[in-house]
Amino acid sequence: MLTKLEVSGFKNLIDLSIELGPFTCIAGENGTGKSNVFDAIQFLSLLADKSMMDAAQQVRGVHDERTGDPRDLFWDGYSQGSHRMRFAVEMIVPREVEDDFGRQAKPTTTFLRYELELGYQPPSGIEKIGRLTLLAENLRHINKGDARLHMNFPHSAKKFRDKVVQGRRSGIAFISTAIDQNGEPIISIHQDGGSRGQPKPAAASRAPATVVSTVTSSDDPTILAARREMQSWRRIALEPSALRSTDRYVGPRSLAPDGLHLPATLFRIAHRMYPDDPSRTYARVAGRLSDLAGIGVKTLEVVEDDVREMLTVRLYETSGLALPARSLSEGTLRFLALCVLLEDPEFQGLMCMEEPENGIHPANLPPMVDLVQRLAVDPTEEADEDNPLRQVLINTHSPGVVQLVDPDDLLFADTSAFRTTEGAIARGLRLRPLAGTWRAEKSNGNYVTKADILPYLTTPADAQLTLQWEAM
Numbered sequence: 001m002l003t004k005l006e007v008s009g010f011k012n013l014i015d016l017s018i019e020l021g022p023f024t025c026i027a028g029e030n031g032t033g034k035s036n037v038f039d040a041i042q043f044l045s046l047l048a049d050k051s052m053m054d055a056a057q058q059v060r061g062v063h064d065e066r067t068g069d070p071r072d073l074f075w076d077g078y079s080q081g082s083h084r085m086r087f088a089v090e091m092i093v094p095r096e097v098e099d100d101f102g103r104q105a106k107p108t109t110t111f112l113r114y115e116l117e118l119g120y121q122p123p124s125g126i127e128k129i130g131r132l133t134l135l136a137e138n139l140r141h142i143n144k145g146d147a148r149l150h151m152n153f154p155h156s157a158k159k160f161r162d163k164v165v166q167g168r169r170s171g172i173a174f175i176s177t178a179i180d181q182n183g184e185p186i187i188s189i190h191q192d193g194g195s196r197g198q199p200k201p202a203a204a205s206r207a208p209a210t211v212v213s214t215v216t217s218s219d220d221p222t223i224l225a226a227r228r229e230m231q232s233w234r235r236i237a238l239e240p241s242a243l244r245s246t247d248r249y250v251g252p253r254s255l256a257p258d259g260l261h262l263p264a265t266l267f268r269i270a271h272r273m274y275p276d277d278p279s280r281t282y283a284r285v286a287g288r289l290s291d292l293a294g295i296g297v298k299t300l301e302v303v304e305d306d307v308r309e310m311l312t313v314r315l316y317e318t319s320g321l322a323l324p325a326r327s328l329s330e331g332t333l334r335f336l337a338l339c340v341l342l343e344d345p346e347f348q349g350l351m352c353m354e355e356p357e358n359g360i361h362p363a364n365l366p367p368m369v370d371l372v373q374r375l376a377v378d379p380t381e382e383a384d385e386d387n388p389l390r391q392v393l394i395n396t397h398s399p400g401v402v403q404l405v406d407p408d409d410l411l412f413a414d415t416s417a418f419r420t421t422e423g424a425i426a427r428g429l430r431l432r433p434l435a436g437t438w439r440a441e442k443s444n445g446n447y448v449t450k451a452d453i454l455p456y457l458t459t460p461a462d463a464q465l466t467l468q469w470e471a472m
Contacts, residue, residue, distance in 0.1 A: 001092040001164070001377075001391050002041070002233065002350050003151055009075055009085035010043070011036040014418055014428035018411065019439055021153030022376035025405045026395040026431060028413030029456075033429040034395040035060070038352045041233050041393075043073070044087060044116070048230035051209045052118065052132040060235075070120060070132045075428070083120040084135065088113065090142065090150055092164050092389075093225040105218035107225035108192045109167035111142040111150070112174075114226060116210065134204040137187050137211050139175035139226055144168060152438055154408065155379035163382050164389065174222050175211050177204070187211055192222050232349025243333040244326040249309040254346065259337050262325070263311040266340050267302040273343070278302075281343060288339045289315075291367035295332060331359035338371050350391040351375065357398045369404040399457045408437045412448050412456075 002020050007013040012033040026034050039059050046055035056070045071077030074085055090113045096106050117136040123129055142150055147165045148157065155161055169192075176199075178186050188199040189211060202211075212230065215223045238259040247253075247264035255265045266285065270278035282301050290297040296318035303312045313325040313336075325333065334356070341347050353372065360368050376392040383389040395413075396402065402410065412434070415427040432448050433439035440447040 001229075001389055002089055003092065003153075004088075004090040005037070005041065006088040007037075007040045007086070009083070010040050010073060010087070012075055012415070012428045013037070013040060014075060014426070016429060016431065018431050019152055020391070020393065021409065021438075022379050022390075023373050023392045023409050024394075024411060025401065025409050026393070026411045026413055027402045027405075027456075028395075028397065030397055032413045032415055034413045035354060036429060037431075038235055038354065038393070038395070040087065041350065041352055042235050044089065045230050045233040047116070047210050048212050048227045050213065052134070053208070056132060069129050071130065074120065075426070077120070084117060086115075086117045088115045089230075090114075091226070091229050093222075093229040094389075095164075095166060097221070097225045097228045099218045099224055100216040101218075103218045105221035105224055107167060107222035108174075109141045109144075109169050109222065110225070111144070111147055111165045112222070112226055113140050113142055114138070114212070114230075115140075134187070134207045134210060135185055136177040137175055137204070138173055138177055139212070139223060140173040141167075141169040141222075152442065153379065154438060156381070159382045160379045174220070174226075189215075189220060189223065192220065229349070233352070234349065235352045237354065238334045238337050240330045240333055243337055244328075246325075247311045249311065255337065255341060255344070259333070262337055262340060263302050263313045265344065266313065267304075267311050269340065269343050270302065285336070285339045285343060286315075288342070288367075288371070289332070289336055291364075291370075292332065292335060293363045294361065329359070331361065331364065334359060335364075335368060335371065338368075338375065342371065342375055345385045345388050348388050348390050350393065353392070353394045355396055355398070356394055357396060357401050362400060365398075365400045366404060369401055373405075373409075402453075402457060407434045408439075410434050410437070411439070412453060 004019050006017045008015045013036055026037060028034055043055060043059050046058055053070065056073055059073065074083040077083055093107055093110050093112060095110055096104055099105055115136065115138040119133040119135045121130050121133050144165050147161055151161055172190050174190055176188050176190065180186050185204040186201050187204045188201040190199050212223060212227045215227055218224065234257050236257050243259040243262055245260060247261055251264055252261050253264040253268040255261055270281035274280045283299060286297050286299045298316045298318045300313065300315040303314050305312065315323045315328065317323065356368055356372050357365060372392055372394060375390055377383055377389050378387050381387050410433065411431040414430055416430040417425050417427055419425055432446055433443060435447045435449045
């Protein structure tokens with residue numbers, strides 16, 4: 001669970017610092033850079049799994065996969081001079097993880113702060129594009145006694161915080177950065193045993209990847225847990241063509257970020273929850289799907305085609321009509337996919353979703369907003385299989401969505417001017433909470449009031465809706 005994100009120098013994110021709860025909605029007009037927050041989270045997740053250049057080339061908004069220029073990621077990447085971007089996250093990691101060899105591992109502590117600084121090295125010789133350089137990387141623990149100061153969202157200390165924040169450590173970091181006599185960064189891994197273990201130093205200047213991404217075994221369980229947590233941060237972009245596809249018996253059985261493997265995922269959940277009667281799970285999903293106006297859902301199922309060895313979702317309307325997934329509307333398919341995720345205890349981590357209202361009729365906004373909120377963990381109860389440690393972050397420009405979201409969960413996006421180190425004036429993303437909410441209490445007055453956002457929530461006075469009929 002990501003509880004705090006700090007970014008500076010990445011796209012138009014300059015000295016951005018935001019606290020996150022189980023569910024957060026970023027609202028604002030298009031063009032402010034709301035999606036860049038998702039890009040930063042996605043970039044960190046990719047850096048925990050891939051080389052720095054591969055991660056840079058897979059972030060939204062850069063050039064194609066093989067020729068992406070890393071300067072695209074820096075807010076002033078094509079100007080003269082050195083370029084740096086800094087990230088820091090505070091996160092609650094899993095209490096138990098599995099390494100790449102199938103061995104179980106338990107971190108020393110589950111509340112961590114990870115810091116990363118990247119630079120840019122221009123191309124030389126026959127190289128045509130530059131590369132990212134690792135300047136600093138640190139991973140430190142947050143003491144259990146200090147957790148309440150870092151988890152400001154409303155939650156139960158006894159049922160939630162004391163359960164998810166476990167373990168202890170004193171003194172030394174798990175990953176630290178020092179500067180050698182030549183001014184070069186040296187990054188060291190410190191064993192979970194603390195001072196009893198010898199650090200493993202390495203020069204960072206030529207490193208192709210972050211230290212976190214290289215830890216694959218249970219020998220360093222806390223770093224591995226941090227890596228697994230970051231790998232679970234995913235950007236969900238449900239595509240109708242993927243949602244309408246069928247699945248082979250031997251294919252994956254987890255929903256992909258684009259919506260692939262919907263039938264196989266629902267099939268797995270149904271047979272795991274009720275092996276003797278999977279129709280009970282299908283009925284639960286159908287019940288939620290029936291909240292949508294304009295569609296009369298009686299039930300649904302995953303049809304098994306033993307001849308072709310294929311799985312297909314089929315919906316039955318109250319009229320008796322049977323509809324395969326390929327016949328359902330885009331909005332219905334997206335809603336169905338989220339209903340399936342809600343039933344899946346294996347789906348954990350952070351889910352970033354852009355404009356979930358897309359393809360949804362205005363009359364169906366309430367059930368859609370309610371659904372994405374229910375996907376997030378309930379911090380007033382213990383996190384377990386019935387209350388998975390899931391986190392949801394959405395962005396929207398829809399006033400309708402804003403009016404349905406709890407004020408505590410809102411951040412309003414706009415841009416503000418700032419002065420660069422060279423003295424120039426630039427504009428960066430600003431995210432502000434609503435006055436009177438938990439984030440506003442520590443915002444030093446940097447919040448919005450209901451009066452500030454009223455123009456955003458109402459139709460402009462000069463906007464007129466007209467219908468023009470042609471003479472018959």
